[in-house]
Amino acid sequence: MVPSDLSAQERAGRAFPVSWDQFHRDCRxxxxxLNEVGPFAAVIAITRGGLVPAAIVARELGVRVIDTVCIASYDHDRQGELQVLKGVSEATKALGGGTGRGLLIVDDLVDTGATARLVREMLPDAHFATVYAKPKGRPLVDTFITEVSQDTWIFFPWDLALTFQPPMKDGAA
Ligand SMILES: O=P(O)(O)OC[C@H]1O[C@H](OP(=O)(O)OP(=O)(O)O)[C@H](O)[C@@H]1O
Ligand code: HPA
Ligand SMILES: [Mg+2]
Structure with a gap:
């Protein structure tokens, strides 16, 4: 990533706010x-954004073994070094034959692809799914639902709150 004074969100021209309803529909x-690709022995959520879609997907697929890979990279909207805070458990690795075969990795989105690339190295044969994808990261994802342009910033419902909007005649978009 090229260092910049602008945050990723500031560089992104468009905003794509997602409501809980829409997110639930997109996860379904x-x-x-994914139902056509499985069955999967376990779902692995990339925290934290992957936790919500992983819960919905696991519920629908009837999978009860859930693990996490804990990675931090963005401080709100500024991308920094990737830090693996926790890897996949040995028990989950064993379920996937050591390479991730028959395991499903879930994240909310792929943007530059840095997070996906790192997790794919851990489990090269796992199936990688995200709800949203931007063009740079798209080749790293096996299954996703909606593609948005690279200059779009996706706002997830857990990061949003209802607020007053000024009328359009006063300059609101
Ligand atoms: O494709 P990339 O450029 O790597 O970006 C995608 C990652 O960035 C976000 O996570 P973040 O690091 O912000 O942590 P969070 O899930 O805890 O919000 C998002 O949830 C993805 O995991
Ligand atoms: O578009 C995005 N939205 C929220 N978090 C993100 N992390 C990387 N890209 C994004
Ligand atoms: Mg994340």
């Missing part, structure tokens, strides 16, 4: 596709 649409 993702599961429809």
């Amino acid at each position: 649409a993702l599961t429809w596709r």
